[in-house]
Amino acid sequence: MKNRLKLISGTANPKLARKIAKYLDIPLCKVDISRFSDGEISIRIAENVREKDVFIVQPTFSPAENLMELLLLIDACSRASARRITAVIPYYGYARQDRKDRPRVPISAKLIANLITVAGASRVLALELHAAQIQGFFDIQVDNLFAAPVLLKYIKKRKLKNVTVVSPDVGGIKIGRAFAKRLNSNLAIVDKRRTAADASEVMNVIGDVKGSDIIILDDIISTAGTITQAAEALRKEGAKRIIAAATHPVFSGNALERLKDSCIEEVIVTNSIPFEDPGRCKKVKVLDVSPLLGEAIRRIHTGESISKLFI
Numbered sequence: 001m002k003n004r005l006k007l008i009s010g011t012a013n014p015k016l017a018r019k020i021a022k023y024l025d026i027p028l029c030k031v032d033i034s035r036f037s038d039g040e041i042s043i044r045i046a047e048n049v050r051e052k053d054v055f056i057v058q059p060t061f062s063p064a065e066n067l068m069e070l071l072l073l074i075d076a077c078s079r080a081s082a083r084r085i086t087a088v089i090p091y092y093g094y095a096r097q098d099r100k101d102r103p104r105v106p107i108s109a110k111l112i113a114n115l116i117t118v119a120g121a122s123r124v125l126a127l128e129l130h131a132a133q134i135q136g137f138f139d140i141q142v143d144n145l146f147a148a149p150v151l152l153k154y155i156k157k158r159k160l161k162n163v164t165v166v167s168p169d170v171g172g173i174k175i176g177r178a179f180a181k182r183l184n185s186n187l188a189i190v191d192k193r194r195t196a197a198d199a200s201e202v203m204n205v206i207g208d209v210k211g212s213d214i215i216i217l218d219d220i221i222s223t224a225g226t227i228t229q230a231a232e233a234l235r236k237e238g239a240k241r242i243i244a245a246a247t248h249p250v251f252s253g254n255a256l257e258r259l260k261d262s263c264i265e266e267v268i269v270t271n272s273i274p275f276e277d278p279g280r281c282k283k284v285k286v287l288d289v290s291p292l293l294g295e296a297i298r299r300i301h302t303g304e305s306i307s308k309l310f311i
Contacts, residue, residue: 004052004053004301005024005026005052005053005055005297005301006029006047006049006052006053006054006055006082007020007021007024007026007028007029007054007055007057007297008028008029008031008045008054008055008056008057008073008077009021009028009031009056009057009058010033010056010057010058010066010069010070010073011033011066011069012058012059012060012061012066012069012274013057013058013059013090013271013272013273013274015271015274016057016059016090016271016272016274016289016290016293017057019288019290019294020057020088020290020293020294020297022290023290023291023294023295024294024297024298029045029046029047029049029054030045030046030047031043031044031045031046031073032044032046033069041065041068041069041072043069043072043073043076044076045073045076045077045080048080049077049080049081049082050080050081050082051081051082051083052082052083053082053083053084053086053301054077054082054083054084054085054086055086055088055125055297055300055301056070056073056074056077056085056086056087056088057088057090057293058070058073058087058088058089059089059090059091059092059093059272059273060089060091060092060093060094060112061091061093061250061273062093062252066093067093067112067115070087070089070116070119071115071116071119072119074087074116074119074120074121075119075120077120078119078120079120084122084123085120085121085122085123086121086122086123086124086125086297086300087116087121087123087124087125088125088293088297089124089125089126089127090126090127090272090273090289090293091127091248091250091272091273092109092112092126092129092130092134093112094108094109094111094112095109095129095130095131095134096109096130096220097109098110098130098131098133098134098137109130109131109134109137110137113134113137113138114137116138117138117139117140121140122140122141123140123141123142123143123300124138124140124141124142124143125142125143125145125293125296125297125300126142126143126144126145127144127145127146127147127247127270127272127289127292127293128144128145128146128147128219128247128248128272129144130219130220132144143296143300143306145292145293145296145306145309146175146310147247147270147272147287147289147292148175148178148179148182148310149292149309149310150270150287150288150289150292151179151245151247151268151270151287152179152182152183154268154285154287155183155215155243155245155268156183158243160213160215160241160243161213162211162212162213162240163183163185163186163212163213163214163215164180164185164186164187164188164207164208164209164212164213164214164215164239165179165180165183165185165186165187165188165215165217166187166188166189166190166207166209166214166215166216166217166230166234167187167188167189167190167217167218168190168192168216168217168218168226168227168230169189169190169191169192169226170189170191172217172218172219173187173189175217175219176189176217179215179217183215185215186207186208186212187207188205188206188207188208188209188234189205189206189207190203190204190205190206190230190233190234191203191204191205191206192226192229201229203229203230203232203233204233205233205234205237209234209237209238209239210237210238210239211238211239211240212239212240213239213240213241213242213243214231214234214239214240214241214242214243215243215244215245216230216231216234216242216243216244216245216264217245217246218244218245218246219246219247219248220246220247220248220250221244221246221248221249221250221251221255221259221267221269222250222251222252222253222255223252223253223254223255223258224251224254224255224256224258224259224262225258227244227246227259227264228258228259228262228264231244231262231263231264232262232263235263241265242263242264242265243264243265243266243267243268244259244264244266244267244268245267245268245269246267246268246269247269247270247272248269248270248272248273249269249270249272249273249275249284249286250273251275256277256280256281256284257280257281259281259283259284260280260281260282260283264283265283266283266285267281267283267284267285268285268287269284269285269286269287270286270287270288270289271286271287271288271289271290272289292309295309296309
């Protein structure tokens with residue numbers, strides 16, 4: 001395996017890539033990534049990848065240069081005659097724009113899929129896509145991993161009592177139900193409604209949460225507005241301890257300040273996106289998904305089942 005598999009890291013999350021390489025017991029492929037004087041990205045693969053099975057680890061969170069770097073790495077490997085190129089995308093940027101819900105807006109998730117495909121990727125390995133239908137935007141194979149095994153392992157150690165899993169919106173019910181089943185817990189939903197265009201959201205809790213330890217489950221924490229408002233609504237309904245769990249710590253704007261000032265006891269996330277400033281919010285607990293991604297890479301390379309990781 002070691003002779004045929006090449007693991008390449010972009011600059012977006014090199015720590016995660018190094019951990020994946022350690023799991024696979026292989027070195028990272030040497031790559032020269034620099035900038036021209038005008039800021040354009042310069043890429044050179046410094047090792048032979050001809051007829052190799054190449055995996056490129058690069059999440060595409062902001063800035064857009066992270067996406068551009070992924071496309072250039074794919075193109076460089078394609079032109080170097082790699083046998084197969086898998087884009088390993090721990091966080092798929094622009095995934096929240098996955099449909100045309102208003103006039104004159106793009107379907108950005110589809111555009112990104114087109115760019116990755118045209119650049120020369122043979123396959124995509126993603127972690128917790130924002131919407132499952134994004135897999136259908138690609139004309140190449142897509143494996144969508146779930147962080148649930150990593151989150152569940154940590155949560156079970158907490159030994160919470162009378163647990164209720166809460167989906168912060170109706171769209172997350174399916175994942176919330178599967179999570180609740182594995183914890184043998186109850187399920188509740190927070191329904192968001194606006195009273196007017198410029199009015200704050202009204203949170204309606206569907207389900208009994210009184211006296212329960214709560215796990216608010218989401219895929220992304222961006223501004224943390226929804227999750228902190230949901231936590232407040234759950235507290236008013238009599239919830240006891242409130243823990244938030246999400247795969248991707250985008251943490252944009254005043255997210256960390258909102259979480260710090262909220263009634264949420266702990267915020268569990270993964271290292272799909274690097275979180276470099278834990279001092280700003282000590283509530284944040286970062287879990288490592290490199291074994292999950294590393295095992296998926298190994299199974300893709302050897303032709304084994306990916307779905308068995310989640311049985």
